[in-house]
Amino acid sequence: MSDRLTVTVDGERTTAVPGQTVAALLIGLGRRSWRTTRGAGRPRGIFCGIGVCFDCLVVVNGESDVRACRRRVADGDEIRVQHGAENPS
Amino acid sequence: MTANPSVTIVGAGPAGLAAARAATAAGARVRLIDAEPAPGGQYLRGDALGVQEDGRSAPDLPGEVEHFPDTEVWALEPLSGGGARLHLRTGPADGSAGAGVAAPDDGPRASVDRAVPHHAVRTIDAPVLVLATGAHDRVLPFPGWDLPGVVTAGAAQALAKSQRTAIGNTAVVAGTGPFLLPVARSLHGVGARVAAVLEANAPVSGWLRDPAGTAAGAGKLGELAGHTAALARHRVPYRTRTAVIAAHGDGALEAVTTARLDPDWRPLPGTEHTIAADALCLGFGFTPRLELAIAAGCATTGGFVLVDAAQATSTHGVFAAGEPTGIGGAALAAAEGEVAGTAAARAAGHRVAPPLSALRRVRTGRRFAAALSAAHPVRSGWKEWPKDDTVVCRCEEVPLRDLRAAARSAPGGRAFKLASRAGLGLCQGRICGRNTADLIGLTHDDARRFDRRPIAVPIRLGDLAGDT
């Protein structure tokens, strides 16, 4: 079993560790926000850290509204920023 | 009653784990459900990195316990005979049914790379249920509090403890309560510089006001003394009667404005300071996670689930333990969990011995919790921190100005919510509910509407179709 996962973040290849959350991966890459709000397009990132606030939403494998603080990275994940309200695919 | 009556527990933090152990010891078959991949909850949260599927660094569970990891209870309906029906969703957080699972003809790339644990939606009946759902940090709004880089103290703690990740390079920790200390220490431990710890109250004199209550928490005080000594060693400034009243930055946090507070938490003019920081970690105590208890019809009092000495709620067959019944930290949560687990086993038809030692620990623990919360109240002067254009409801982006206008045109909880949209976003008022109620002066009954949520966790429509 490989102890590194290969994923893409906004199209760029990077590696993650098993057990890592998408939020921790993004913060480790120096990202501080990865979503804009539906109304004024305000930037948002992690806030409550435990799945309660829904601020940290991100798109994973084409599916929007994924809480980055709770979702564990899986090998091959394609992660990208979420702009406003995106319909779940 | 079935041959092997069972107890179902939601939440695998200190309270739920203690309940699971006690109920198992009494002979009950136990199902333990938690949204996280490994048991532990907040306090016992283990290092998740590199941990195998079986959760190596997680606390041990008795072998007989049936653990449902990665499983959110997204809705609950009371059962007429007592207890409740739970709607469960198991799998990677927020993935829809089949997400990431390779279809057989999905091409080589997907079939190799996308194999993730199965995803399932199902329903179980729990005639005897223990709710141990914990709490989340309370944060008060002020200008700039929704900038990226401003997080809850618990978020910084969880990232440090289980992800070995520092939320920023230079952090300010602010709010009230003893929780700020372990958070500052954890931040330092993962390499962040802690520029200051700001306590809005004046805690030392406050704790001394009830010596008996303070004595009841000798163990916890020892733990806190350890944090204080560590922070002093690292020369982290600790200021009391001080708060962050504004956060600044272009797209993300760059600096904070601090101010000294009067005893009611009104900022004292002329005492402002600027501190450069890329992380601000805020904690003003905790808000209990009540949605499942309220859905189960449990009565509440003062914002917490009402329980008797056996941790039984007003709903037959439903027990509650830990933070939903009152904020008191991990040791108290575990003691309550032991009582609840024992009482639940009894309700399920098992013979049990009264949990005398746990009952004693609950009593002393509640005393200490009362002394702590008396020393760390949220004082009303915070209502002067947000300005007209400060976003109060983060989800629906409702500024204070609009809240006030809605309160004038649509008084009363439900009409107000619809007019202002506060609390109608994805978090369903978990973050803004109490603040909004305080800001516009809602009555207790009206404020309770913010805690009544039809579903505990949003779920995709595709999953609803698969629910059985």
Ligand SMILES: Cc1cc2nc3c(=O)[nH]c(=O)nc-3n(C[C@H](O)[C@H](O)[C@H](O)COP(=O)(O)OP(=O)(O)OC[C@H]3O[C@@H](n4cnc5c(N)ncnc54)[C@H](O)[C@@H]3O)c2cc1C
């Ligand atoms: C983010 C955060 C970090 C904290 N860190 C610390 C710390 O380091 N030290 C400390 O002394 N205190 C900490 N606390 C305070 C903490 O509340 C208590 O110390 C203690 O963990 C409370 O125990 P509990 O069993 O009541 O709840 P918790 O430990 O919070 O456990 C509750 C569990 O219920 C689960 N849950 C809730 N709702 C559902 C649902 N609908 N479906 C499935 N599962 C659900 C959660 O996933 C969680 O695992 C923290 C609090 C927060 C919010």
Ligand code: FES
């Ligand atoms: S940070 Fe609050 S839900 Fe993820």
